[in-house]
C-alpha cells in the first residue's frame with residue numbers, strides 16, 4: 246500500500262503540482278498524462294530525489310516523507326527500485342557485475358527473487374559476461390530491471406522505461422515487464438504517455454493533467470468513461486480481457502470474454518492464453534436489426550446504456566453493455582436520430598475481425 250500526497254512548485258511562478266492518490270496493491274499503477282503534467286516530478290518525490298514543498302508518502306506503513314513532521318528519508322533508505330529511460334548501468338562492470346551491485350544493496354533479511362531467478366525471469370543468462378556497451382537498448386533495460394529487483398525493493402518506480410527504445414525494442418521488452426509484474430508481487434508505479442504500455446501492463450491508472458489528478462481507478466473502468474481526456478484520443482476505446490478459446494473453421498482466432506466471443510485475425514496463441522484487447526470506439530458500429538449478408542464477423546447483441554457527447558460536434562459515444570462487459574462506439578449524431586438510438590435500446594454491435602491489433606498479455 247502506497248499513499249502519496251504532494252504539493253510542489255518550481256520557482257515562484259513555475260509549474261505547480263498538487264496531487265494525491267493511493268496504490269492499493271501489487272501490480273502496475275500507471276501515471277498517465279501529457280508531457281509536462283508532472284509525472285516525473287511525482288516519481289522523483291516518491292523516490293526521494295526531489296524534496297517537495299510539502300507532502301506525505303507512506304509505503305506499507307513506513308513514512309518515507311512527512312514534511313509536517315520533518316521526516317524525509319534519503320533515497321537509499323526508501324527501498325524504492327528506480328528504472329529510468331536510460332538504463333544507467335555501470336559501463337565498467339559486466340551484466341553480472343551490474344546485477345551483483347543491485348544484490349549488494351538488498352537490506353539483510355529482505356525477501357525477493359534471487360540472482361538465478363531474476364536472470365531467468367528477464368532472459369539474461371546469455372548476456373552475463375558482456376559489458377553494457379555491447380548490449381542493445383532493450384537488453385540494457387532488462388539488466389536495469391534486474392538490478393533494481395535484486396536490491397529487493399518494496400516498490401518499483403519506472404520512469405518511461407521504454408521511451409528511448411524504437412518500436413521493435415519496445416515490443417521485445419514489454420513481455421519481460423509483464424513477467425516481472427506478475428512474478429515480483431510488488432507495487433509498480435509506472436510513468437508513461439504511451440497508451441500501448443498502459444494497455445499491456447497497467448492494472449490501475451492515475452490520470453494527470455496540469456499537475457492535478459483527474460481520475461484514478463482500474464484501467465478497464467477508466468477507459469470506459471467518456472468524460473476524461475482519454476475519450477478525445479483517436480484510439481479511444483475500452484479494454485476487454487479475453488481468453489483464447491481456439492480457432493474457428495475459417496481459421497480465425499476465437500477470443501472469449503465475459504459476455505460473448507469475438508473472432509479475430511490476430512496471430513493464434515495457445516488456447517487459454519489471456520489477452521487484453523483495446524476495442525477502439527471508432528471501430529464499433531451498431532445496427533437496430535440483426536444484419537445479414539455482411540462481411541463483418543462479430544455481430545453481438547448489446548444494450549445501449551448511455552449516450553454522451555463525442556470529441557467532435559457531429560459525434561457521440563454510445564456506451565454498450567454486452568453481458569457484464571462494456572464497449573464504446575463512436576457514431577454520428579445523425580445515426581442517433583435516424584435510428585432512434587437511446588439508453589435501454591437493444592442493438593447489434595458490429596466489429597470487424599481485422600480490427601484488433603493491440604493485443605497485450607493480460608493476467
Ligand SMILES: Nc1ncnc2c1ncn2[C@@H]1O[C@H](COP(=O)(O)OP(=O)(O)OP(=O)(O)O)[C@@H](O)[C@H]1O
Pocket residue numbers: 255256259260278279280281282283284285286287438
Ligand atoms: N527542475 C525544474 N525546474 C523548473 N521547472 C521544472 C523542473 N523540472 C520540471 N519542471 C517543469 O515541471 C513540469 C512537470 O515536469 P515533469 O517532468 O514532472 O512532467 P512529465 O509529466 O514527467 O513530462 P514528460 O512526459 O515530458 O516527461 C513541466 O512543465 C516542466 O517543465
